[in-house]
Amino acid sequence: MAQIPTKEMELVKNLRGIDQKEWYVPGHRTCAGCGPALCYRLVSLAAGENSIFLGPTGCMYVANCSYMCTPFAYAWTHCQITNGGAVASGIEAAYNVLIRKGKYKGPLPNIVVMAGDGGAIDIGLQAASAMMYRGHDVLFVMYDNESYANTGIQTSPMTPYGGKTTFTPPGKMIPEGKKLFPKDAPQLFIGGHPALKYVATASVGYPVDLINKCRKGLNYKGPAFVHIHCPCPKGWLYNCKDTVRVAKLAVETGFWVNYEWEKGEYVYQHVPKTYKPVKEYMKGQERFNHLQEEHIAKMQAFITAKVKAPGKPIEVPVLGPREEA
């Protein structure tokens, strides 16, 4: 069968290397200081002109896309919160056959799903997993703001332990609000999708790294998954000017770990020499304000275990809850 032509995306070295042409243009209704919107813009800068984006229902659909007011300069389609992976599969399959038959002239478009945490690993998990299993040449981005933010901040499987949402309000019987620990999204996909060759985690606090990871994912023939940490001023209850600060603090405390998984190998980025206590990350966000010391210690223990073992141990000192206290 004939090779489907694709276009290689160049990696950038620094901010000067990024083309200033915007693809996620100004003029959208997302929050001031919106982390997911920043993520959308950075992924759009990475993918550029030859792209088709899919927006499963979520904040980045509803807040962006009033009639005649879409901010997407590339081809974009809404899909249901359930079926981002499936609609993307259909688009990729269509382009394969149209290019093969000579009906479409040009390289295979960059097909990018911009799913929220709900659209990626909760209600949308089945479609995402099947798309990766089938090996479609699609970049699946999960912009993770750790809640169903569009509908007014309800808990999702990514809401951290102790996070206050409108479905997990703290009360006398449930003092920590949310009792469960979140899913590990990249490991879910790495663990069982042989066609998947590239998985990465990124953060809006580290934009060059984020852009390069998206481009690497796009350059792989076949599915790629990038999980992006996107602080949400509305849902996490912090001042909107602190979005990038919160994102960086997450990495500095080990709450968030940036890494790449490429053909079975892990490479870590932005690993601090010493992790700050996770309390420093949590205290800036009102969603954690109700927590007591014991809850924070439980969170620290979880984070400590996580940074020690996301696939492969890291050789850096990790503060435990006791040492921190």
Added chain:
Amino acid sequence: MSPLYCEKFRIPKHLEIADGAVVPAPVGEQPMMKTGNWRIERPVIDQEKCTTCLNCFIYCPDACWHLDPKSEKMVWNAIYCKGCHICVVECPADALRTENELNFKGGVARLDKPY
């Protein structure tokens, strides 16, 4: 069809919708959604202090900072800046300060609709 059905409906201009609600992709900006009136305080740049490190460019969710290739200076977009001040926090050169929008004469697109 029977004449009991309306064959062609009168849809007022402002409610006309393309087949499938498909709309053309915007170029450069989305002028139907100006967001400058979200701003309480605007970021003000001190070009002397600015090192054009591009932090404000890259961290703006609303793409409101760009490097003018001719003057090599940062240019701010008053029409869309929502005043989140991520740029102010992330400026390593202390070149950005904030000032209340009412202290300026122009700069905000006055809109009939809030969204």
Added chain:
Amino acid sequence: MPKETYMAGCAATANGAKLARVEVITSYPIRPYTGIMMELSRMVAAGELDAEFVHGEGEHAQVSVTQGASASGARAYTGSSGVGVAYAMEVYSPISGGRYPCQMAIADRAYDPPGDFGSEHTDVMSCSNQGWILGWAETPQESMDNCIIYYRIGEDAKVMLPQWQVQDGYFVSHIPNKVSIPDQEVIDEFLPPYNCPHALTPQNPTNHGPQIFPDQGPAIDLQRAQAFLNTPKVIEQAIADYNKAVGRDYTPWLEEYKTDGAEYVFFLMGGHCRTARFAVDHLRKKGAKVGMVKLRFVRPWPTTQVCEVLSKFKAVGVIESQTNYGGAMKGGELQHEVRSSLYDSPKQPACCSFMAGLGGEVISLEEFYNMAKILEKMAKAGKAEQYVYWVGFDNGI
């Protein structure tokens, strides 16, 4: 030269899809439609059909893949049965609202319970108001032809709507019958390649499916309503063209069988029409003034045609093959549509539902005879004694 052969509905329908040169096919197994996908996957593997074959992870995904493919400008094809049709429900309206003219072949099947795989019309009929073109085939031949005709209707610029091409599970889908396969060149001329005017492409970027404000809601609904008003003319033209090109004699809306001089008729759709024809033949020989009216499209519903045709008779027995629990007539869905169509007619026949063929149950000739007896009484009395008869369980039937 057309190829004459024996085929079950599944294989015949797959041949229809091949003749339509479908480009993206999405499968998920469920009995009884599965055979369509088995045959198509064989054709793709053998190089007989150049298409992408995507194994969906469920019906919801199948229909979603089809949406993406159709939005990108490929002729997209999928199918399902029974509970699978229900599982994909979320995606039907976005497809018709997005005006993506893909096709879904359905071999109908009962919902659970009873948990069997017999034919019943409840699955698609319970989704019938999602903005898809919908019609039943009586034979494998008709199912194959409908596949091709529906694409031509749906892809017409004045229509741009998706289609449910339905055949009865097992009865039509699994029992071989005589099928004549037209030449590819004939079909290529009848059905030009799909041209999506608003395809998702980087070369002319568009944004699909943005949110609207509440006051724009009626306008977007109206747009689909208008498309449905445009559809009948397109259907009539497409069927006339197909009859001419392929040598068939399909009527677009209602086929009348032995209705000359008939006082009462069976009104039904799908595979059971075949048995009904023989029942009518036998009854006619005994002097009964009975006939049959076969419905070819449920959406768009041929209101005026139903009114004109059924007004000629004294009694109409609607054979339902699906349920509408607690509805206006407490029987099936079809009687509602039939009675609505007749509401303004100066001559109204007596009308009742026969609940028959549920859960895949066979409708025997004897049962048709029994129904005819009731219809004869109704014709004489000029009114229905009962609105709904559960065939086999009810007074005198």
Added chain:
Amino acid sequence: MADVFEVTIWCRGVIQDMEGRHLSLVLANAAAKSGKFVQAWDNYADLPDRVLVPLRKYCRISDEEIEMRYVYENNNPSLVIVMEEVIVKGIDILRGATKGTALVVNTKRSADEILAVIPNKDLLSAIVTVDATGIAGGTGLEALDFLGSEGGVEAVSVGVAVSAPLAGAATKVCNLFSLDNVVATAANKAGVKEGEKTAVVKKL
């Protein structure tokens, strides 16, 4: 159909969402105490609510039962209350208003400074300025609680921060709710009184 007096409150998305909603609730409850028919509701068509977006909350008061309850917004406000001063610059807050409308603004600035950025100020009968943020303390921009949004039940008492002094100030230009009834309704009673006391009314 009886006359319906419409009150539109402008505030900043998310960070003043609760206070804005509370202000509409306080005014409606206060008017109800004197036997009026009232309605108070949240923005819906423009959801999700977003940080800093100019956001509206609505209140309606009538001597008779309100017939058109199922609407999204007020079309002809007779009283407009602005919870954050810069909103007057970027939005036509008097959209749909007819001559004789009153305006209440949370600001430290003078009425003239505010009027300078309102091109259609001839519609106004009076402008009231009050430093509600100063009275309530804090920045007036803190997001407090979401539970009362989306048709939910308020988790905190109604009228604790900037909504209290603004409600007090509003009594100076509207006689459909009395100061006593506003004080009885709002949690921050001192704030209401202080708002009423320090509000500056400029008749136009």
